[in-house]
Amino acid sequence: MTSHPPGEAARVAERAARESFGRLVALLAASTGDLQLAEDTLAQAFEQALVTWPRDGVPGNPEGWLLTVARNRQRDFWKSAAHRRSAPLEDAADQGSAPLVGLDEDAVPDRRLALLFVCAHPAIAANVRTPLMLQTVLGFDSAEIARAFAVPAGAMSQRLVRAKRRIRDARIPFAVPGRESMNERLAPVLEAVYGCYALAWPDRGDAGSLAGEARYLAITVARLLGTQPEAWGLAALLTLDTARAGRPGGPYLPLEEQDPSGWDSGLIAEGEHYLARAGRPGQAPGRFQLEAAIQAVHCDRARTGTTDWPALRILYTALVAVAPSLGGRVAHAAVTGRTDSPRHALDLLEALPPERERFQPYHAVRGDLLARLGRHEDAAAAYAQAVELTTDPAVRAFLTTRRSPGEMSDQAGTV
Structure with a gap:
């Protein structure tokens, strides 16, 4: 044990919760598939840590300590009379094979990529696989995930609870798939x-942030699978976007107001290399390849000094045809407002489904378009709604400025 004052012990526990909660839950659920039990016992382990560590000192391996305590809580639950009556499962210690062969669980290695593939099991409903991975492996809470998917927080929470119950009741195996299944x-x-x-976008300029970890995972899976175009497309997309991130904590600036001389030329070259690897002659590009190409057009302003808006409109038109996501359609409308007319762009926004009302970029882009049409009161109301939906302080400050009629200009909102 390493001696720490109470405040430091709490900070270590907070950091472990922020950085390792998802990984630990996935490890605890690996043998039984009971995600809810894993979450409950890990929460109990954190509670015990907040009592024990200030008194006895922080262990040298906090995550391993938490994993051991949570496992002991699981075993207590399995042996309890209440559990025997309600759900007679075998103790994971007695099950014949370990699902993550060779995994040194006490060291808590970075096996998130393998666990992501575990959570992508085809028996799990398609509309919940990605939210489940975001919560279970990557550690985001249901409210954050709900905002990202523009659905009510309660609905997302219920969806995740039902998915965990199905995994437990159907005994869906937490086993790392083979290479062919990984492709599927x-x-x-x-x-x-x-x-x-x-979700971690505001901190994307910090290599140690979750955004930096996401870029690492994207590059790792692309290299692992080798010939998957969309994997290389995602690696290119995140690398090119990171190249323009600047320093975390700075003011938010829309693309047009950013100084390209501050962008990372090394990352731009790396991203362009990944994008080239994604290309397949005669094969139409997928969503992430198109999004990476859009980022490449923006990054090319560092070389040319101008933004090729017609090229962006072509790429966004292709993107919404391939993957008509809410975010892609909002961005397509914003670019249409640049290359065609704000009126046409507003028509595109008004055609979006009702969940647009919970999507911050919709209101920000709408405010920009309304301001260009001289409808400043309506624009201010749209920006006010965007501010209300914004959780990032830098973006909120930017949008708060834009909602002032005297400050409205022809610059885009959050695209």
């Missing part, structure tokens, strides 16, 4: 890595 499960894994990056 790739799409939701890429969505989860992309979602992790998007």
Whole structure:
């Protein structure tokens, strides 16, 4: 044990919760598939840590300590009379094979990528695989995930609870798939890595942040599978976006107001290399390849000094045809407002489904378009709604400025 004052012990526990909760839950659930039990026992382990560590000192391996305590709680539950009556499962210690062969669980290695593929099992409902990975492996809470998917928090929470119950009741195995199965499960894994990056977006300039970890996972899966175009497309997308991140904690600036001389030329070259690896002659590009190409057009301003808006409109038109996500359609409308007219772009926004009302970029782009049409009161109301939906302080400060009629300009909102 390493002696720490009470405040330091609490900070170590907080850091472990932030950085390792998802990994630990996945490890605890690996043998039984009972995600809810894993979450409950790990929460109990953290409670015990907050009592024990200030008194006895922080262990040299906090995550391993938490894993051991949570496992002991699981064993107590399995042996309890209440559990025998309600759900007679075998003790995981008595099950014949370990699902993560060779895993040194006490060291808590970085096996998130393998666990993402585990959670992409085809028996899990398609609409919950990515949210489940974001919560269970990557450690985001249901409210954050709900915002990313533009659904009510309660609905997302219920969806995740039902998925965990199905995994437990159907005994869906937590086993690392073979290479062929990895290819079959790739799409939701890429969505989860992309979602992790998007949720951690404000800190993407910090290599040690979750956004940095998402970029690492994207590159790792691309190299692991070798010939999957969309995997290389995601690696390119996250690398090119990171190249423009700047220093975390700085003010938010839309793309047009950023100084390209501050972008990372090394990362731009790396991202362009990944994008080239994603290309397949005669094969139409997928979603992540198109999004990476969009980022490449923006990054090319560092070389040319101008933004090729017509090229962006072509790429966004292709993107919404391939993957008509809410975010892609909002961005397509924003670019249409640049290349065609704000009126046409507003028509595209108004055609979006009702969940648009919970999606911050919709209101930000709408405010920008309304301001260009001279409808400043309506624009201010749209920006106010965007501010209300924004959790990032830097973006909120930017949008708060834009909602002032005197400050409205022809610059885009959050695209």
